[in-house]
Each structure stands twice: as C-alpha cells, then as structure tokens.
Amino acid sequence: MTVGERLREARERQKVTLHAIAEKTNISVRFLDAIEKNQYDKLPGGIFTRGFIRSYAAQVGLEPDALVTQFLADEPGQRDDAIDEVVPVESDGASVSTILLGGVALVALALLLAYLLKPEWLGLESPAPPAQEVALTTTPPAATPTPAAPTPEPPAPAPVAAATTASLGAPVEPSPVPEAPKAPLRLVVTPKGRCWVQVSADGTVRVAREVAAGEAVSIDASERLQIVVGDAGSFAYELNGRPGKSLGAAGRVARATIVPATAAQFQEP
Numbered sequence: 001m002t003v004g005e006r007l008r009e010a011r012e013r014q015k016v017t018l019h020a021i022a023e024k025t026n027i028s029v030r031f032l033d034a035i036e037k038n039q040y041d042k043l044p045g046g047i048f049t050r051g052f053i054r055s056y057a058a059q060v061g062l063e064p065d066a067l068v069t070q071f072l073a074d075e076p077g078q079r080d081d082a083i084d085e086v087v088p089v090e091s092d093g094a095s096v097s098t099i100l101l102g103g104v105a106l107v108a109l110a111l112l113l114a115y116l117l118k119p120e121w122l123g124l125e126s127p128a129p130p131a132q133e134v135a136l137t138t139t140p141p142a143a144t145p146t147p148a149a150p151t152p153e154p155p156a157p158a159p160v161a162a163a164t165t166a167s168l169g170a171p172v173e174p175s176p177v178p179e180a181p182k183a184p185l186r187l188v189v190t191p192k193g194r195c196w197v198q199v200s201a202d203g204t205v206r207v208a209r210e211v212a213a214g215e216a217v218s219i220d221a222s223e224r225l226q227i228v229v230g231d232a233g234s235f236a237y238e239l240n241g242r243p244g245k246s247l248g249a250a251g252r253v254a255r256a257t258i259v260p261a262t263a264a265q266f267q268e269p
Contacts, residue, residue, distance in 0.1 A: 002074060003038070003070050004035050004036040004037055006062065007053075007060060010061060014060060016059075018033060021059050024059055025055040026209035027052050027055060027210070031043055032052070032056060035049075035053060044196050044253055045078065046253050049078060050068050050072075050078070053067050054068060183220035184221070185222070185239070186218065186220050186221075186241070187219045187220075187225055187237055188237060188239075189215070189216070189218075189219070194210055194211075194213065194231075195229055195231045195235050196230030197209070197211045197217075198227070198228040199226070200224075201220065202221050202222055223259065224258070225259075226255070227257075227258070228253070231250065232247045232248030232249060232250070233248070233250025233252070242268060243267070244266050245266055245268055
C-alpha cells in the first residue's frame with residue numbers, strides 16, 4: 001500500500017474530509033489530493049512534500065516519520081532537495097570585513113580616550129598633576145590685614161509681584177517622547193501567483209502556508225529573516241520598502257537568509 005493510499009484510508013476511516021485536513025494544516029486541498037493519488041509532480045517537492053506528508057499523517061493518527069521513510073523508499077528521486085540557495089554577492093559598498101575593521105578602530109579609540117580622560121574606568125591610577133600646579137596648591141598665600149568693613153545699609157525690599165514672578169519662572173513644556181525605532185528588517189510578501197512560502201523571523205516561524213496572488217503578508221525581524229519558497233518564479237516581495245530581487249526561476253524551490261548587513265543586496269537598485 002502506497003503512502004497516499006494509507007493516508008486516504010486513515011482519513012476515510014475517521015470520516016474526515018480533505019477540506020477539514022486543509023483547514024488544520026494550512027495545506028491546499030489540491031496538494032492533499034495529489035498526495036493521496038501519489039501525483040508528487042504536482043507538489044513543490046523536496047522539504048515541502050515531506051512536510052506535507054508529516055502534517056497530513058499527524059492529523060489522521062499515523063506515524064509521520066514512518067510515512068516519510070516509506071515515501072523516500074518509494075520515491076528515491078525525492079531524497080535530494082533541488083533547492084537554490086541565494087548567496088549575497090559582493091556589493092560596491094562597504095563589505096562585512098570593512099565594517100568589522102571600522103568597529104575595531106572605534107573600540108580602540110574609545111579605550112584611548114578613556115585612558116586619557118577617565119583612567120579609573122580601566123583600573124589605572126590618574127596621572128600626577130604638573131609640578132607647578134602642586135607647588136601652587138601646597139604653598140599657602142601670605143596673610144594680609146583685613147580692613148574693617150563698613151556696616152552695610154539694609155537693602156530695599158523687592159516688590160512682592162517681582163519676587164513671585166522670579167520664583168515661579170516661566171512654565172516648562174514637557175519634551176516630546178521619541179518614537180520607538182522600527183525593526184531593521186521588514187519583509188512584505190506579495191506573490192504574483194499561488195506560492196508556498198515559509199518565513200522565519202529571528203528563529204521563529206511566522207508564515208508557513210500557500211500565499212495567493214494579491215495577498216500581502218508583512219513580517220518584521222530584528223536580526224535575521226529566513227525565506228523558503230516553493231516556486232521562485234511566482235514569488236515577489238518588498239524589503240524595507242523597496243522591491244526585492246528575484247530568488248530564482250519559475251518552478252524552482254529557493255531559499256534565502258537576510259540580515260541587516262546584507263539587506264541592500266536583496267533590493268532592486
């Protein structure tokens with residue numbers, strides 16, 4: 001019995017429809033139907049097909065790992081993933097190594113300033129003051145006779161209104177609260193056709209489903225975006241408000257990892 005037959009038999013035994021499985025797994029009905037009919041050429045392939053089988057098996061009470069093992073034995077061509085890895089190219093701007101060298105130089109400059117201005121921060125003693133300054137400090141000036149001061153006349157009382165105005169002062173307006181900074185990475189998925197998309201932001205999966213043409217899905221990340229698409233030709237996106245470069249040809253599965261330092265390399269000029 002094939003993997004598709006086992007899944008269909010378990011589903012029918014539980015009297016569950018394909019639409020119910022699709023709602024729980026976020027896998028389209030046509031993909032589930034293709035799995036039951038062993039028509040794997042209609043699926044994105046690679047890790048997507050294996051992920052679909054795992055999710056389907058878990059919903060009908062079958063062991064996911066056992067089903068995937070049988071699937072790979074029945075379909076040996078599915079063992080190797082034909083996935084295009086999008087590697088950032090060297091841009092005309094500053095490279096990562098240049099940025100790192102600049103950071104090292106800034107740290108060295110900060111340590112030098114700390115040594116000159118605040119050596120106690122580094123656990124060092126303050127340098128001794130110049131000799132002339134020490135001599136002036138340790139030698140007291142000669143005492144001179146102080147003439148008797150005349151008795152001053154009492155000052156005239158200030159007007160009450162003026163004193164009240166001076167003590168109150170002008171009203172101080174509260175300073176505006178600065179806006180919170182936006183995330184360094186913002187991805188907006190806008191596919192040109194139906195496309196399976198998985199996006200992780202800072203290690204957390206945010207989207208793992210089929211996105212239709214006309215949809216717009218936004219994901220923010222602080223450190224890293226990891227993208228896997230089932231059809232690179234139908235996948236389109238914006239990165240930080242600018243159109244993104246193509247991740248591959250039509251019918252190909254592609255993936256990309258974007259960090260703030262390489263974001264510009266994924267944007268159209």
